[in-house]
Amino acid sequence: MSTASWATLAMLLPSEVRAPLTTDNDDDHSGLVVVITSFYIVLTLSSLAARLFSSHRKRVIQKDDYVFAALVILAFAQASVVLAQVHYGWGRRIELIPARDRDRMFKIGYAADITSILALSSSKLVTCTFYEGLFYQMQRRFIRSILIVTIIWTVMSILLLAIRCDSRPWTDISSSQCSSLFPRWQAITAIDVVTEVSLLVYSALAVSQVKVPLQKKLLVLLALGCRIVYVPPN
Template identity: 60%
Template sequence: MSTSSTALPSGVSPPLTTDNADNHTGLIVVITAFCLVLIVASLAARVFSSYQRHILQQDDYFFGALVIVSSAQAAVVLSQVHYGWGAREGSGNATGDRMLKAGYAADILSMIVLGCSKITTCLFYEGLFSNRQSRAIRIILAGTIIWTVLSVLLVAIRCSSDPWSDISAAQCSTLLPRWQAITAIDIVTEVMLFVYSGLAVYRVRISTKEKIMVFLALESRVLLIPLAAIRFYYTSVQLDSTHPTLLGAFATVTTEIYLALSVVCLVTAFVKSFIAAYEDRDGISYTEGASGSGSRSLKQDIGSAISSKIRSPASTSTSEGQLRGWECEEDPIMEHDPETIGQGLHVLKTVHFSMRDESIELADQRTAHS
């Protein structure tokens, strides 16, 4: 995407964006547009998953809010680039306050996106795992909410009365320590989520292969830990640079990748066809729509609703009034019975059959007596 210093031929318009030593706007536009496509694809996958389950949970609403905020953040970044972000100062591409205000809004929205991603993950884990472990995930949830609020305040409140103009350490010396604190707590919360889900999966009494599948689906958020460190590195480069609008392009690019993957990782955890890929000996799948052809699946043919729960064999209550969260769905969930603490967990499948009346034609009595 780089352009030469020679003049363009007559009738040839210059490119909308470029990527060279003095201008990285093209890089920002390409990466941000790609990340926006990932966000939209994640929304489509999540909507399809919710449609298959025929139910919306609390985490579904937070995921919808997350997609809205992340899309708005990407749009603000594109507006920021339009006003000159990513170009060297004095190159004639920057347009002053509008660029800085757009960048200021993008920084605040990025903190909200990360916070919504963590909150949605906590709500998902709270509904997926047992009551015995709910206290731990609620502590993580509370810490995540506090981190989100503090991060927004630390990014929004800067040194001058025009906070959007403080984009380097020379203008605001406390910016770097603030980003250090934000990143450190960000990584700590991700490690806590990683350890929590790992221990919960370890307690489930299923085969090692199935544990690996569940673990890989839930632990995809571990990718966010190195991304948080990379984002901080490029942010510190921007803050220490004498050309923050130019080198800030790399901080923006890593931030957009970080935010997009925080959304994609949620889809990986939520699509329970990855988490609960179990099938019994008769070929009845736990997932909705197991048949790939146009014919009805076996579950639809027999009119049954298959629900699976990871729970204690000592517990026999299956009334819907006692089920909560994802236990009301047709896919497997992970639950623990307090009465069998220390005995491990295993998969228990319950099949509910429904009967329907059908008319039966009886033979003519005269024919029967003949």
């Protein structure tokens, strides 16, 4: 349903019935952004609950728990800036966004790009430190190489996204405004996918060396390989 249709429908509805906060139509996809972000928050809360339960059972705090705490903070920061961006018009046709809100929306979107890299990087760092502690006798050079690549990728990505083609970098959001922006995202995404696949390969190699029944190996590999779902969205 178009924005005009919603406006017409709102006029016909009783006064106590309000229009939806967000919609998903040809002119406005903010509702879809909110749904995806909400699902992201649910996943973060689920991971937090699982980690708290695990730490309570072990009664010990490991070094990857501190990195995970930073990840949770960054994840909620990322979700917050995305929802704030939606509030100021992100997802709607540019013609439908009031001029007074556009600059603020672009600035928040610029922050969202940076926090997304930080959150994703923290997720990789948590996984690397967790794997290093879990399989401390196996392939340590491999996992540490992934860790180093992740750190380099994080710094590189932040610089590529922070320094754009204009003195007002938050306004550079398309190839027409900054021709090198899309290739930058391609490079960032390519290395991101390589690191995710490397983490999956490492977990498979490590699990294959553990002396447990095949069925348990497959269950552990399935649990550790859940991160691969990050690859298709990338």
